[in-house]
């Protein structure tokens with residue numbers, strides 16, 4: 001089955017999404033009344049997977065994460081977490097249910113130290129701070145080494161570690177990452193993808209929105225290409241990377257724009 005065929009039918013989505021950890025069915029959502037950004041988007045994440053979401057600028061990738069995390073109202077369709085509808089649940093409830101979210105920008109408190117930033121991540125269960133800090137520091141040793149340094153003094157890559165570390169403090173089962181490699185040097189970008197694999201290996205399922213489409217698809221179990229708020233293609237990361245239509249329509253231009261950004 002080709003990527004195009006998989007994306008074509010909502011019935012196939014419904015069948016494939018059965019038993020998924022997190023799924024969105026026929027999602028319609030937006031910011032302003034009467035303006036839909038997601039226009040019938042289907043998505044699912046199975047336990048243990050890394051799923052990548054790529055697509056052109058403005059396709060609705062970040063909006064999908066915000067809708068899954070209860071940050072914008074869902075106008076139609078449903079979001080199910082372990083089979084339970086959470087479409088109306090606000091973000092703080094979803095955090096308790098095991099979702100962690102790392103926004104693309106303004107994802108650390110610059111005037112707070114690394115340690116204080118991580119404390120903010122577990123303010124719902126402060127007594128577990130020490131235990132969870134040890135777990136997070138195993139993934140990001142730098143956070144322990146520099147725990148008294150203010151986040152505002154860190155590099156972009158280090159801030160990204162703080163943001164991911166903070167989201168991991170609540171021991172989530174699903175981590176939603178919005179363009180974790182954005183604005184980082186190629187070396188730090190690579191580091192981010194390696195860390196994501198390590199986090200995934202600890203049992204955390206990951207949804208990753210990325211502009212660095214090729215690198216994202218390389219580490220993903222499955223990927224979605226969004227276009228104009230709908231699924232354009234979906235398949236395994238490897239198949240999407242080698243699908244001539246996906247290359248022609250999305251990877252060529254996306255890869256080109258990535259190249260141009262590099263110094």
Ligand SMILES: Nc1ncnc2c1ncn2[C@@H]1O[C@H](COP(=O)(O)OP(=O)(O)OP(=O)(O)O)[C@@H](O)[C@H]1O
Pocket residue numbers: 031032037055056057058059060061062063064211
């Ligand atoms: N807070 C907001 N208020 C109003 N409109 C928004 C808001 N955030 C995004 N949009 C609009 O929603 C549309 C989709 O944006 P979104 O950020 O989801 O796209 P994206 O696929 O993540 O693209 P990019 O890669 O450029 O971030 C765009 O037209 C954008 O202008």
